[in-house]
Amino acid sequence: MAACVRCCLRARLRYLPGLRKGFAHSANDKLDNEMLDEQDRMAEDSQLLDASFHGGYKLHYKPSSYHSSVGKPALSSRQSVKATPASSVWQRSNRYREKSSRHLSSSKKTLLNCAFNKGYELKNTQPPHHTTPVLPDVKVDTRAFIKCRPEYSTITLDLTQRPPPINWEHVVHILQRVSDVEGSMKPSDVSRFIVDLSHVHTDNVSLVKSEQGFLTLLRYMVENLQLFSLTELFDVLRSFVWLEMPHGHTVLQLFEDELIRRADEMRFDQLLLAADLWRCIGRKVPQFLKHLYGLVHLDLGQVEVPELVQLLYIIGEGRYCPKVLVQPIEQLLMRQLHHLQPEEVGTLCLALFKSQTSLSEAASIRLFDKAHSHVEDMSDFAIVNVLKYLRFAYFLHRAWMEAMTYEVPRRAGRMGVSGLMHVALTCSSLHYRNDRILAAVAEEIPSLVPHCRSKDSCKLLWSFGSLGLLPVQSPNLYPSLTGALRIRKAEFQRYPEHLLTGLLGLAFVSLFPEDLIALALSPDFVNIALKSTKLDLRKDLFSLDGVVALELPHWTGPRLSREFRQEVAEKLWNDVLPEISQKPEVKCAETTLQELLGGEEFVCKRMILPHMRSIDFEVHLDPSGKPIPVSTEYQTATISPQNYSSKSASNHSWERINSVGVTDELIALLANSRNAPIPTIPPSEVTTLSIVEPDESEKLFNTGLNPTATITEMLTKPNIQKSSLQDSVVKLAIQVPSRNNYCYNSKQLLGLHAMKMRQLKLAGYRVVELCYHEWSPLLRKSMSKKMEYLHFKVFNTLDS
Template sequence: MASRVLGRCGRLLCLASLQAPAVTARLLPAVAAEVHRFPLWATAGGRLMCEARTVKKKDDLPLMPTRTRLEELMDRAVEPEDILQAWAENSGTGNQAGISLKRWTHLVIKTKGKFKEQPPELLEDPRLKNMLKTLSQQVSLVWNSTLVSALQALWIMNLPPTDPVLNSVETEIQWRMRRLTYKQLAHLIDWGIGRKGPQDVVIVQAAMKQLELRWTEIADVRSVSTLISKGEQMAPTLLDRLEDKALELAEAFTTEDIRKVCVSLAAQSRRSVPILRALSYHLLQKSSSEFTTHLMLDMAFAYGKLNFHHTQVFQRMASELLPRIPELSPVEVTRLSKSFGFLKWLHIPLFEAFAEHYTLNSEKYNVFQLSNLLMTFARLGFQPSKGDEFYTKVHSSLKDSFSRFEPFLQTDVAWSLCVLQQAKPQYLIPLLQERHISTLTDASPARRDNYRLKLLHVAATLQLEHPESFNTQPFQNVLDALRHQSPSSHLSPLQTSLRQILHILVDSRTDALRVGVDTVYGWTIDGEIVVDNDNKPVSLLPFKASHLPSGGGQENLPDGAHRVAFLPWEFPNFCSKSKDLLGRFVMMKRHLQLAGFITVEVPYYEWLQLKSDYQKLSYLKDKIGKAVAEDMAK
């Protein structure tokens, strides 16, 4: 800017001299000559100032300092003693002291282990003290990169916050904070974010502030992935900026960077959909050799924790995992199945391989791994093709250990066996004792209600599927104590629409329709009617209803009459990308059918295609007719 102003002034002076009055012509010849020479000088000077070009001589270029013998000895060192001996023989500058200290701590960790495990005498070596003294005295001459590395070394050495060398280096770091590169700032955050010292905290916070101001400078993937992994302690604004950078650099991410970022987001419960989509896309482009088992374990965990679905990635992971299943450990099989269970993603060949792995290696599974496997199978409603062999191993493992389970785990396993239709009375009866129920009251209200509901399903399984083992009188008090009231919640559009059409179906007769029915089995029925021989709704108030806590009326259902339950299936009731119901809803349908209901299922994907009330009413009538015909055919 200054050169432009001076150039413009030179040109103006030149023009002014050319337009001077005629009196200059009467000046002395020498003076006139000077005046005529001036425009030429001004024009040349103006041109040079506008161009503002300078030629740099080769002698002015910075030269790298000549390597010293000390640095050569440090490069060849393989033991910490080599570094100390080299320093004693060739004392160096403060910058070399920082380099030597960093190299020495690295060799100590490599050859002797962590500093916490070392004797105190290690830090009392006079050669090391001389090195630290030199670093402290010449700290202002140490290069930025060396100073940051020296601070890391001092942190690794676990020096007390009052140590003068540590204080000297930290103070110098604070003075130079604005001159550090973004990589050096990232290193400070990575190494110091877990430290509790007051000055350490100040340094980390200052580094974060600088990165927040200079986040556009970040240009490498490693810094982005490292910083995102520390996201729990970072300001939300900086984390948002880092996620923007991750999107910008996503194409350059390695599989390890993708794994690191996704696991970090999962640990922080930060569901950043754009990043997950971008990283999933680039993960699919990687070769099979990069799809390690460790990578797939952590990615499945991250997707499950964040409830993020990407079918193409899941399919790729399944194809990569299938040949490796025999080589996996029980822990790895359990982790994978549990993660896919959270995602409600059922890949039949993969889960068949999981079941086969347990069958062949049942003695290697502990009871907790088996329990998690059963709960996952129950959640997805998965039945192995070789079920007899699989469940024989399961019952053999549970025979002696089930009674020793913690009460909540015992309830979960028994409920899972109920879903899988493998529950035996010896598993269920102990859970319906008052002593067991009382142990579940220590949980939070939400968790307590969840387990109370599971126990009602357990009681329903015993009553409906094993009636010979169900004695009403001893269990009556328990069932009354467990009586379930469905929590008040907003109705979904599907439920609201279905109930409106059901009122039309019964001509708005309140005695012919029940909605939102809470049964003694722990299930809630959205709509209940009784139809006669002609499938016409009739009043249901006079008839007995064993599914109601009150028992209903006094009369038995007449011949030819049928009790119908309407079950609207929402999108979350199905496995991902499938029309297969999850395990709990399969058990619900089975229990209601055993209780005497004809079930009419109303899935969301069929109901949404019906546009008018007339179409919906015709749909329900057709469904009722088909369900009654199928029941009579049985």
């Protein structure tokens, strides 16, 4: 008897190599005792099985073996049983004859279902930083391309063509038939039963998956998967889509292993179909996709438009394209380009964007030309996909963008917040400012705020701020998006980069929501941001802190530590200097300025505002216009940003080496009375620089001096001469912007660079901009031409 049992066990184990890998640990003895309802003879057989297989023939299930919970410690066995009705289960002896081996109550059926269904635990586990999900405002068919050609039916699954539903009585009949023939089932029977059950109405899907008959079918597949034909495997996988099997279900791991084992036997169209079914289930199968990608070279000559589009769709959804495939795919795309339909073009662009795959410039231009020829026939989704790839390729296709000036206003009302966000973000990334496009997007956004994710709100703020759309031009836009940030505040714990992006976008247009800034600079948030492994957020934090220091002198909220600022400023200096110094326009400006002013000591190349991550030339002039050597302390200050920080951690006042303090000497100069007694000014009226609005740069107090009552009285006395206001050093900040600092085909600076000019003025500098459109053509001119231009730009500031 024992020998017979051992032989039976060996035969069974031949079919379970994947199963033993999937179920890793021993089962709970309590569940074992509950599931045994054996006669004495069966109990004896079970003891023999235990002796031959280290304690029993067991199906083990442990969710933690497959999934690691982010931010939560692993649950103990006892806690797991509480979280789900059962965390493990085992089977013994007779495979299917329930009546002769064991009788399962309805509660035990539930236990068994949970053992086979890993998705149960995932469904009931809240993710860290859980927030209320955002409901989409527009339903988009992301697989609309498969309706372009009938050939897609053999390599894809049309999710809109669900099988006609059957009533519950029919389902009960099917389950009864499973029970009647379970001892003599064949793979074809199992496949047919699963397919029939997948026709159940969506409201009853969960009930079917909890029925013992369905679990019996799963058991048969687990132990006999190698006996199924490819057609039967595909039928079952297709049925699993309609039955909404969780992507983490244990049985699906066995299916994946089996399809990988058979991949070399499959045709290219079968591999595409299998990959699509996995995509519909939502399961990532990188090992299987390797086999698919490996066959592309073999079938290169046989790949037609449907296979090419479906292959790229799978590549895009997998977010990865092997480098060896890029060239063959480009060749196939160029060969089939004229056959593509509008929706297929959009799918290809989205796939290239998602997989971060760059085509050659010539191929990209041809693809965008093709898109432009079909722009009026494209769906909104396809148009957004083309914009995404334009953004990734960093290529401004002029004809396409001009078409958007008509298509976006026409479609904006139905594009949804996500689509509008990508429109604005593409315009921002390509520096393409078009008021028709921006106005159409800005008009729709306020009504869509309830559907805005934090990602949408923050990227919209960055886009509008970068392109310089002022609050007065769209009064409802910025308040509504700022309110959206407050509503979705919890999401920033998981995506800290979004908050920093949104706040900097607001700062570009002089908007400073202090509650959100306080959150972004709080120690807890800073710690979360610094732990980000995907992005280095130190620069963004440093930029926001510098903005607060200059634009909000009354600020009493949190600030970054001096050590942090020191570290980031030094890194920025080391990163920026080599890159900037090699630019021809910068090198030429430096040598020409030195020649014009009389030597190196009159020109200091440094980061005047370290948080702006850029270098300028600093020049000092006396009131008569004579150059003054720039002190070495300025160069030291560039590398030692402790001068660019608050006085202490507890005192958040701004201490700048370039600030204009109200000293006795300055008061004497302002009053034109060096020999007169110096009036006493109350300490409360001794201030540093205050805010100067961007439109007040031509007013008297454009130095940033806060005109308190005492100083105002002194300045308005009749004996004050205008020349006395110029008895101090004039500090120039000479900028050499590149073409990428401007909006496309315009002299309008982008938001970051416009903010920098504003803040340089707040810091007491007169800004001299060597406009790219003026300075760049002069690089090929003679030194005298360059000197003439710089002389005008530098010394003309004294008259302004």
